Amino acid sequence: MDTMDFIIGKYNYWIYIVLMMIGFYAMIAKNNFAKKIVGMNIFQTAIILFFISTASKTGGATIPIIKSEHLAAGAQAITAPQYLNPLPHVLMLTAIVVMVSTFGVALAVLMMLYRKYRTLEEDEIMAILKMEKD
Amino acid sequence: MIWQLDILILLIVVICAIASITVKDILSSALLLGAYSFLMCLLWTGMGAVDVAFTEAAVGAGISTAFFIGAVFHMTRRTKD
Known part of the structure; x- marks a missing residue:
């Protein structure tokens, strides 16, 4: 029963692993370069989901803003169970910006690739490169 | 957070x-990725990470999808897999 609770209670983490592996599969196995970039985006979002899941707490914890009822509740203004951990949130805020800039650069490279080879398939580009070498 | x-x-x-x-179409892939990002930011709002959620909604889902659709019109929509 205890292990079942552990498995079911952490469902966010299971879905994070599934999403991460979907992205990883797309990065490795897909032939189209645009699909590979989509896979990279899914991978990064899965990691952000993992970090946000570590920050969440049960029992009515909210964002770290001091309200008047928090001050009235006790002598101590800041008690940890009342607030979510803000550190993973801030880290993932940076990660989202990095994700979008990586995506933009990847799209620019993709457009240059298409302009030169007129295709986005990896095997076709490899064939053209091989033909040019011979 | 409502678990259902x-x-x-x-x-x-x-x-x-x-x-x-x-999907066998890059434009559909871009739009599904946008839907994925918006649902993900709904999830983060449920977990209390509102700052991450609105950054993801504005930048991750909005701007990324716009860039991707803009890039698709300069490339081909065709894909083999």
């Missing part, structure tokens, strides 16, 4: 992720 809603959104997120890497 949470599991529902997580399932739709996984379906969107699988669909966006299996």
Whole structure:
């Protein structure tokens, strides 16, 4: 029963692993370069989901803003169970910006690739490169 | 955090992720990736990470999808897998 609770209670983490592996599969196995970039985006979002899941707490914890009822509740203004951990949130805020800039650069490279080879398939580009070498 | 809603959104997120890497059209893939990002930021709002959620909604889902659609019109929509 205890292990079942552990498995079911952490469902966010299971879905994070599934999403991460979907992205990883797309990065490795897909032939189209645009699909590979989509896979990279899914991978990064899965990691952000993992970090946000570590920050969440049960029992009515909210964002770290001091309200008047928090001050009235006790002598101590800041008690940890009342607030979510803000550190993973801030880290993932940076990660989202990095994700979008990586995506933009990847799209620019993709457009240059298409302009030169007129295709986005990896095997076709490899064939053209091989033909040019011979 | 309502766990029924949470599991529902997580399932739709996984379906969107699988669909966006299996469709045979890059434009559909871009739009499914946008749907995936918006559902993901709904999930983060449920977990209390509102700052991350609105950054993801504005930058991750909005700007990324716009860039991707703009890039698709300069490339081909055709894909083999």
